[in-house]
Each structure stands twice: as C-alpha cells, then as structure tokens.
Amino acid sequence: MAEAMGFFTDTTICIGCKACEVACKSWNQLPARDGGAPQLTGLSYDNTAKLDGIHWRHVAFIEQFDQPYDGRWLMMSDVCKHCVQAGCLEVCPTGAIIRTEFDTVVIQSDVCNGCRACIAACPFGVIDVNPVAGTAQKCTLCYDRISEGLEPACSKACPTDSIQFGTVAELRERARGRVRQLHADGQEDAYLYGADPDGPLGGLNAFFLLVDDPHVYGLPREPELPSARLAGSSFFGAVGAAVLAILGVVGLRKRRMDELASEPAVPAEGEP
Amino acid sequence: MIPDTYFSAAPDWTWWIVPYFFIGGIAGGAYFISALLVWFGRAEDRPVIHAGFYIATIGAVIGGILLILDLGRPERFWHMLFLNQDLPRLAFKSYSPISFGAWGLMGFGAIATASALGAAAAERRFGLRPFPWLNRGPFWKALVALGGFFGFFVAGYTGVLLTVTNRPVWADSPMLGMLFIASAASTAAATLILVGRRRFHTATIEWLSSFDAAVLVFELLVLIAFLATLGAAIDAWLGWWGAVLLVGVVLAGILVPLALHWRPRWFDAYGRRDAGRRGVWLARLSAERKVASAVLVLVGGFLLRLAVIMASEGIEHARLVRETLP
Ligand code: SF4
Ligand code: SF4
Numbered sequence: 366m367a368e369a370m371g372f373f374t375d376t377t378i379c380i381g382c383k384a385c386e387v388a389c390k391s392w393n394q395l396p397a398r399d400g401g402a403p404q405l406t407g408l409s410y411d412n413t414a415k416l417d418g419i420h421w422r423h424v425a426f427i428e429q430f431d432q433p434y435d436g437r438w439l440m441m442s443d444v445c446k447h448c449v450q451a452g453c454l455e456v457c458p459t460g461a462i463i464r465t466e467f468d469t470v471v472i473q474s475d476v477c478n479g480c481r482a483c484i485a486a487c488p489f490g491v492i493d494v495n496p497v498a499g500t501a502q503k504c505t506l507c508y509d510r511i512s513e514g515l516e517p518a519c520s521k522a523c524p525t526d527s528i529q530f531g532t533v534a535e536l537r538e539r540a541r542g543r544v545r546q547l548h549a550d551g552q553e554d555a556y557l558y559g560a561d562p563d564g565p566l567g568g569l570n571a572f573f574l575l576v577d578d579p580h581v582y583g584l585p586r587e588p589e590l591p592s593a594r595l596a597g598s599s600f601f602g603a604v605g606a607a608v609l610a611i612l613g614v615v616g617l618r619k620r621r622m623d624e625l626a627s628e629p630a631v632p633a634e635g636e637p
Numbered sequence: 638m639i640p641d642t643y644f645s646a647a648p649d650w651t652w653w654i655v656p657y658f659f660i661g662g663i664a665g666g667a668y669f670i671s672a673l674l675v676w677f678g679r680a681e682d683r684p685v686i687h688a689g690f691y692i693a694t695i696g697a698v699i700g701g702i703l704l705i706l707d708l709g710r711p712e713r714f715w716h717m718l719f720l721n722q723d724l725p726r727l728a729f730k731s732y733s734p735i736s737f738g739a740w741g742l743m744g745f746g747a748i749a750t751a752s753a754l755g756a757a758a759a760e761r762r763f764g765l766r767p768f769p770w771l772n773r774g775p776f777w778k779a780l781v782a783l784g785g786f787f788g789f790f791v792a793g794y795t796g797v798l799l800t801v802t803n804r805p806v807w808a809d810s811p812m813l814g815m816l817f818i819a820s821a822a823s824t825a826a827a828t829l830i831l832v833g834r835r836r837f838h839t840a841t842i843e844w845l846s847s848f849d850a851a852v853l854v855f856e857l858l859v860l861i862a863f864l865a866t867l868g869a870a871i872d873a874w875l876g877w878w879g880a881v882l883l884v885g886v887v888l889a890g891i892l893v894p895l896a897l898h899w900r901p902r903w904f905d906a907y908g909r910r911d912a913g914r915r916g917v918w919l920a921r922l923s924a925e926r927k928v929a930s931a932v933l934v935l936v937g938g939f940l941l942r943l944a945v946i947m948a949s950e951g952i953e954h955a956r957l958v959r960e961t962l963p
Contacts, residue, residue, distance in 0.1 A: 415957060459713075459728055478710045479710045484648040485650075486801075487803065588641065588803075589641070
C-alpha cells in the first residue's frame with residue numbers, strides 16, 4: 366500500500382472563494398442542481414447548502430456577529446473525511462465502497478445499486494445520490510488524479526492553501542505546527558478536528574483546524590461507527606422475540622388448561 | 638444540546654420502505670404464529686397454520702419487490718447477493734444489516750415458499766398431490782421451527798437496520814428492533830383474525846385475539862422504553878409525527894383494541910343507552926369487535942412504521958436549520 370494520503374483543511378485561512386467547489390465540480394463533471402437555477406439558502410453567502418451526490422466540496426459560511434463590527438466570520442471547506450474507520454464502507458452491502466491503496470474511501474459507481482445505506486451511516490452527512498447516476502456519490506479524493514501523481518482538483522485550486530494535500534503523517538505534523546503558531550499569536554481556541562489516530566473513527570484522513578465547537582461548523586462532536594449499535598439493538602430484538610414466544614406458548618397452554626377444566630370430554634388430541 | 642445524530646443526512650427511505658417494513662413484519666409474524674401452533678397447537682389449528690404460511694410467502698415476495706423498487710438502480714439488485722466484480726463470490730457482511738437482511742429475507746422466502754407448497758398440496762390446491770414430508774413429521778417440524786426464527790429475523794432486522802445508522806431517532810435508542818418485532822406479531826395476529834374469522838375454529842380465533850392483546854401490552858411497554866431511551870432526540874416527536882404516534886399508534890392502534898378485547902361492555906353500553914347514529918355505530922363496532930380491533934391494530938402497525946421513519950427522514954442537517962450552533 367502506498368502511504369495514507371489526505372487533506373488538511375485550515376479553516377482560519379479560508380476566504381470563502383469557493384474555488385474548490387468549482388474545481389471539484391468541473392474535474393468530476395458533476396451536474397448543476399435544478400439546471401443551475403440559483404438557490405437561496407438564507408445561510409449567509411452559502412448557496413450550496415450541504416455536501417451531497419453532486420457537491421463533493423462545500424464551503425460553509427458561519428456568521429458570528431453579536432454587534433455589527435463586532436464578530437467574526439467562520440468559513441470552512443467541508444469534504445468527505447476519508448475516515449480510517451468509515452461507517453459508509455462498513456454498511457455498504459454491495460462492496461461498492463472500498464478502501465484504496467491511498468487509505469482513502471471510494472464509492473465505485475458501477476457497483477453501487479443505490480440502496481442508500483451509506484447515506485444514513487456516514488456520521489457527517491457527506492453522501493447522497495447523484496440523480497444522474499442513480500447511485501450514491503461523494504469525494505474520491507480525486508482517485509484518478511492521485512493515481513497519476515497529480516494533486517486533487519480542490520487543493521490545487523485553493524488560492525490560500527486552506528486546503529492542503531499530502532501524506533497524512535506529514536499533514537498532521539504541519540497542522541500541529543500551525544496550531545502552535547496560532548496559540549502563540551493569541552488564537553487560543555485553535556485545535557485539530559480528526560487528526561488524532563486514537564480519537565473517534567481512528568482519525569480522519571481529511572482533518573480540519575477549527576476555532577469553535579464542532580457543532581458550530583456542522584460537525585458531530587463524537588462521530589461513531591453505526592456498527593457500534595449493532596450488538597445492543599440485536600440483543601433487544603432477541604429479548605423481544607423471546608418474550609413473544611413465551612407469550613404465545615403460555616397462551617396456548619392456558620387454552621388447554623381452560624378446556625380441560627371446563628369440558629370433561631377432552632377434545633380430540635392430535636398433531637396439528 | 639443537539640445530538641450528534643442531527644449532523645447526518647437522510648437516506649430517503651420512504652414510500653417503498655414504509656410498506657416493506659409493514660408487510661415484511663406481517664409476513665415474519667405470520668410465520669412465527671404458524672410455527673408456534675405447529676409445535677404447541679392442536680389439530681383444529683391447521684387452517685391457521687396454513688394461512689400463516691401463505692401470508693408469509695406472499696409477504697416475502699411483495700417485500701422483495703418493494704425493496705428492489707426502492708433502489709436507485711433496481712436492475713442491480715443482485716449486487717446485494719453477489720460481488721458483481723468478483724463472481725461468483727457472495728456479497729455478505731455480518732455487520733451490515735442490509736447485507737445480512739437481504740440474505741435473511743431470501744432464506745425466509747425459501748422456507749415460507751416450501752411450507753406454503755406443502756400446505757397447498759395437503760389442501761390439494763392447484764392440482765397438487767400431498768407430499769407428507771413437507772406437511773408433517775419431524776423434518777417438517779424442524780423446518781418450521783427454523784422458519785419461525787427467520788420470521789423473527791425478518792420482522793426485527795428492519796428495526797436493527799434503522800438503529801445501525803447515524804440518523805436521529807433511529808440511532809438514538811437500541812429498542813427499534815424489539816419494537817418492530819412486537820408490532821410484527823400484533824399485526825400478523827390481526828391479519829390472521831381478519832383472514833380466518835369465518836373459517837378458523839373459534840378456539841383458535843379466541844387464542845389469536847388474546848395473544849394479540851398480550852402482544853399489544855408488550856408493544857406499548859416497548860414503545861415507552863423506546864421513547865424513554867431517545868435522550869435529546871425525543872425533540873423529533875414534537876410535531877405532526879408525534880401526533881400520529883400518540884393518536885394513531887398508541888390510542889387507535891393499541892389502547893382501543895385492548896379496550897375492545899377486555900372491556901367490550903363499554904361499547905355495548907353506548908349502543909343501548911343512545912339510539913342515535915353514534916349508538917348504532919358503536920353497537921355494531923362491539924358486535925364486530927374482533928374485526929374492528931384487528932383493523933385498528935393493522936392501521937396502528939402501519940402508522941408506527943410511517944411515523945418512526947418519517948420523524949427521522951424529516952430532520953435536516955442541523956446546520957441548515959439552526960442559525961447559530963450550538
Ligand atoms: S466522512 Fe462519511 S462518506 Fe467520508 S469516509 Fe467517513 S463515513 Fe464515509
Ligand atoms: S448506496 Fe451504493 S455505495 Fe451506498 S451502501 Fe448502497 S450500494 Fe453501497
């Protein structure tokens with residue numbers, strides 16, 4: 366396996382230009398939504414709204430203004446996290462979702478049959494159906510480009526290097542340095558989201574530098590694998606089955622007892 | 638605090654999946670009831686046993702069709718069972734409910750079809766001659782027992798499937814599998830009562846309706862446990878789907894059928910005291926109370942699946958609906 370590749374997205378230097386969104390859509394030939402009709406979301410300058418099957422990068426705009434001239438604007442280019450333990454990959458019944466030699470997570474569109482299990486399984490709401498293909502789609506970390514030694518379209522287009530591409534090990538090193546620098550400069554709320562291999566999901570190969578609570582950026586605080594819930598809910602299901610079997614058998618025995626008590630003439634015995 | 642599940646995306650499992658969950662539940666529950674009667678019943682329960690096999694088979698077939706129609710690429714449904722890029726290897730994941738569920742439904746369908754064939758042959762339907770090994774004897778009883786387990790599986794894995802996600806409501810409580818199993822048993826008993834009320838032995842019908850009542854009590858308890866374990870995601874019920882759950886599922890689908898079963902006099906009294914339209918209507922309800930309560934149980938069971946699915950489907954990614962987070 367080649368080395369694990371990923372993204373480090375430093376949200377503190379994102380300027381909200383959406384070059385990444387455009388580069389991603391053009392390289393991957395993703396269609397426009399509603400034939401390109403403008404969409405107003407009411408969410409600041411965000412008219413993409415969310416990641417889905419035809420938006421594999423999404424720049425979120427978060428306005429934090431208590432008073433005019435007193436506040437800040439957070440911008441974050443969101444993307445598939447290429448989780449080391451990926452919920453989408455785990456639940457996919459067709460084997461369409463694979464882990465590549467770059468330790469990234471890719472959906473093979475010619476295998477996917479559109480069951481949409483992965484959509485509900487991703488803790489970050491990354492995947493959705495691409496209506497043109499009828500299959501689930503998301504960022505591939507430009508598998509076609511990186512296999513040829515090119516960098517992904519979004520990081521290539523990013524003018525401020527808010528999105529950086531590289532080996533995960535090197536990116537983590539660089540990101541930790543950036544956090545130290547920000548702390549030294551007085552931005553003490555800076556921290557890395559998803560850079561810890563011992564953290565949730567075994568770390569995220571596409572991780573972020575944030576300056577506020579993950580929920581503010583629309584990210585879960587403690588993302589979990591869906592399979593973490595499999596044992597518990599199966600156990601309760603089995604308990605339910607046992608209770609029903611007991612209710613049934615007890616009822617049938619009671620029927621026999623009642624009949625034996627009321628009728629001296631025992632009804633015909635026999636195998637049903 | 639907003640639960641982390643509110644940051645995931647809805648899979649749009651809706652108008653094919655709701656009827657699938659409902660019909661699959663009835664199919665699994667019907668087979669389970671047949672299996673109970675095969676093992677612990679008597680000769681006069683035979684017609685119910687056969688009806689249960691037929692319902693299970695029809696339900697499994699319809700369920701399979703609904704699941705295929707729900708796919709984004711229905712012609713690729715077989716990718717669930719075989720690795721299309723690595724034939725003839727099977728696609729099976731023990732930790733993915735859709736994967737093992739597809740296999741479970743296949744297994745259930747096969748056993749149900751075999752049982753139904755045996756039953757149809759015993760009744761000499763379709764010009765078949767009886768083949769006894771599919772209709773009596775130890776092999777058959779073992780097959781039916783296995784089918785009963787599959788029945789539970791088909792009834793319950795749908796709830797487990799919803800829980801093994803990261804979606805609000807579904808993933809926030811571990812009780813959905815148990816809830817769907819209970820509802821499957823109650824709706825299956827109701828279906829059997831409706832199908833066989835004129836044909837089955839009275840003792841069997843009596844047992845079916847008291848079994849149904851006992852299951853409804855259990856279902857109500859599980860529903861309460863489900864709601865109690867949702868934590869902050871209980872918010873999702875503050876809306877239309879909460880009203881459907883309360884009025885459609887709890888009141889109409891559980892409490893009224895229980896009252897019809899245990900307190901039929903309540904309804905009689907109305908009929909006598911008041912000769913007006915309402916009185917007549919209620920008197921008729923009490924005369925046909927087994928039918929009425931079976932219909933209500935079925936409506937309640939459908940609304941349960943509908944409400945549980947739609948309450949979660951309707952929840953958008955938290956960032957889209959709240960101005961400032963958290
Ligand atoms: S972020 Fe979601 S889509 Fe991307 S790898 Fe993780 S679980 Fe899969
Ligand atoms: S929608 Fe496609 S990629 Fe997603 S789980 Fe189903 S088969 Fe796999």
